[in-house]
Amino acid sequence: MNWRFFVVDEPERIDTVDAQEPFTRRHSRLLVILIVGVIVVGVAWMARHRMNYKEGTAHPLVGTRLTQVRLEPLEESAPVITEENFHGKITLINFWGTWCPPCRLEMPHLIDLYKEFRGDSNFQMVLVSCEGSPGQTAKKLRETTTQYLRQFDVRPPVAFDPDQVTRRRIAELGLSDFGYPTTIILDEDGVIRGLWVGYRDGLENLQRSLLRDLLTQAQRKSKTTS
16 A cells, blocks of 8 residues: 555645654654763763772772771681781781672682782781671571682681671771772781772782782881891
């Protein structure tokens, strides 16, 4: 059926159809412009966010002393960990969860770092296992953490953050984008020297480099004071 021929006997429809065609094209162009505008704004925001975001030794919290720490060890009989336990040691603290895919990707690399540096008396690592849901009990958290870590031949010291006391303190210091995993490296005075939120391939190499530098500095200090 020829549409134009069909509407000849109904002139009112001819006017309606002809009027709708430019209307539809006009709105299509506006839609394309809107979509392009959204994409441009989105790309600009991402670029600005990437430029402003700093991590590792350039993170804004570098140079800040970590205080008001309270962590409970995996072994219930062990003493509570506070900021006093970090003094005199180069410390890597990792906040993670068995429920967190990036954390599971990172964990083998953390285990390798622990194997590499555990022989140095100036080094220590603490893995802070975090709950996957607000209602998870301490008992369940201990069970899931222990079960997950059985796959590794060595296990760094593991702790928990009851009531998120330590995480809240870190947020108060200025880490508004706290996520999992979050890795913090402290010097022997308990001062933050590196901080990373999230995980990507090769991140452990940056952490390894910083640990080596800090441990070298610590060894030099111990020699000059002995």
